[in-house]
Amino acid sequence: MKPRAVVVGAGLGGCVLAHALLATHEVVLIERGAAVEDPRFPVEDVGLPAVTQPHFGAGLGGSTQLWHNGLIEIDEEIFSAHWPWPKAELDPYYAQAFSLLSGVELARVREAIEQLKQRYRELGLPPGLMQGLYYPRWPRNLWTTLGLQGRVTVVPGNVVDFDVGPDGRIAGLLVEEGGSRERVEGDVFVLCAGGLASPVLLQKLRARLPLPGLDHAGAHYEDHPMGFVGEVEVTVPLYRLWNYRVPGTDGNLRLPLVVKRDGLHMSFQLRPAANYYRASRREQVGSVLNELRRNPWNPAHYARLLRHWDDILDILSFKFGIHLPTRHYTLLLCAQMPTAAEPSVWSRPRDDGAGEVGVRRWHLTPAFREQMEAAVRDVLAWLAPVTRASRVFSGWQADLRSAAHHSGTARLSGSPDAGVCDPQARVHGVANLYVCDGSLIPASGIANTGLTIAALALRLAAHLGGQRVPSP
Structure with a gap:
């Protein structure tokens, strides 16, 4: 029994x-x-x-x-600093879990991550830490x-x-x-x-x-504080690599840029933007897309989507592989909190x-807020060789929200x-x-x-x- x-x-x-x-x-x-x-x-x-x-x-x-x-492995450095055993302990289960959650072999995605990093380097981005984030299509x-x-x-x-x-x-x-x-x-x-x-x-x-x-x-x-912190205009065609389709799969790969501040990791996604230097930002991270996934037959969601052109760019590239040319990007922060x-x-x-x-009780200390501010400056400096213009949103910290x-x-x-x-x-x-x-x-x-x-x-x-x- x-x-x-x-x-x-x-x-x-x-x-x-x-x-x-x-x-x-x-x-x-x-x-x-x-x-x-x-x-x-x-x-x-x-x-x-x-x-x-x-x-x-x-x-x-x-x-x-x-x-x-999104499917992403925790960095080996984080295991070494905070876990009771090394990442190698979880690696075989990461492989099993990845296949279970996506139907795709983790080894294939790891190989695609290295290939995509090389394509970023060929566009002139400086060497730096990028971590692969894989989204199954559905x-x-x-x-x-x-x-x-x-x-x-x-x-x-x-x-x-x-x-x-x-x-x-x-x-x-x-x-x-x-x-x-x-x-x-x-x-x-x-x-x-x-x-x-x-x-x-x-x-x-x-x-x-x-x-x-x-x-x-x-x-x-x-919990990860998340929010749009600024926008940049780049001089290279990064849009070709946004929502990169992993060969042999129906899923997409993104490479967030990761900055380290006093042992904390802070990532920035460059998201193609239809509007640049606009007075207002998106109401909520992924709000329209998440509501559409849950209730695709509600016409009100599609009406809202028409006011969110950045999300339309995301849908075209994610679902249909259509990458509309743009040199304008918003920076989405996702930070490790102490x-x-x-x-x-x-x-x-x-x-x-x-x-x-x-x-x-979710609390972000003043010292941590200063570290996030510094990380934004760090990533803009890192992107400077391929950036024509940039700006940081005023008061962006007031718009931070839970990543759940x-x-x-x-x-x-x-x-x-x-x-x-x-x-x-x-x-x-x-x-x-x-x-x-x-x-x-x-x-x-x-x-x-x-x-x-x-x-x-x-x-x-x-x-x-x-x-x-x-x-x-």
Whole structure:
């Protein structure tokens, strides 16, 4: 008889983990959201507002129903500085995850990255660090593409408490739905509820098990500040390389320019611009495109799109391979933020007494803001040999928004003095409780977290299935 794995959350991590565990486990998946945006579980910002809405997903597939996830590996330097093991530990799972999420071999994309870097150099761009970001042509709802319907047992409801046995192991989870509660038993339990929800569950467990590692639940929060910072006019035909189609695939490759400031990585995408020196900027990063992906039959979205010519350039190149000549580009910043040891994610009772509200405190320190300003100057200096004109938007920092890459709040660490989970993703001090979502990631540099979450899920499935996981 197979052991029973109870997975909390049907987002990217939960779906990949459930899929990978089916060979060795009976899988029960608990999902509290009835739809991709479930108003029953709000998140309140007491720091900077997210602006990007929604910035987390619910329901079967989680945020993979919302976002067209770009696939990018976290830089080896970030692993060396912040992770409990080197990048080589995750490399075989990166390869498996890349194929699973895109249908394309990672080796092919790595080869295309080097070829594209050479083409940039041939245009006269100075040598510099560029990191490959691959977009499959079509977004994927992982619940659907992995075919999980009917293969796993789904329990709808919200986990409200842990049943802890006398030996300190988790014996079951208490799940509430529609005013009633049930106890879900299992042999192993994995929290995949996301960087904003998993730490709140762990804080509930801390009330029952005062373990040192659980003191870090909700702390060390990281999200990428994103925003348009300026625009440039270049003297070379960079537009030919925007949304570069990887040979033999239907996906596109971009090479963000990466600047390093005091150990932090900050990336800049050069996005073709239809209007130059315009008085106003886009209302929101990718706002129109994301709404079109989710609801392509709403004519109002197409009317809005006509006011966003930069997005039209993006669609023409991304979907149809049509690269209209332009020498004008906006600079889109995505920055690695420093983390802090104080809690940034927690919960409080709702004002009406019906459930809880998640709370997020996103804070960018004055010192970090100065580093971002310096990084903008650095990238403009780096581009100077191929730039005819440039300007920085006044007040661009006021327009920064969440990248929805909530991570670090239950991070991997070699010791419970530094994080929630051990190097195998097990909660320090609890024999059968694991975490597998963005909250597990100790640092991501400038990388979207989706590919890494999938790789961590495959690694954990190998561990729980008794396959050899290389020791750090």
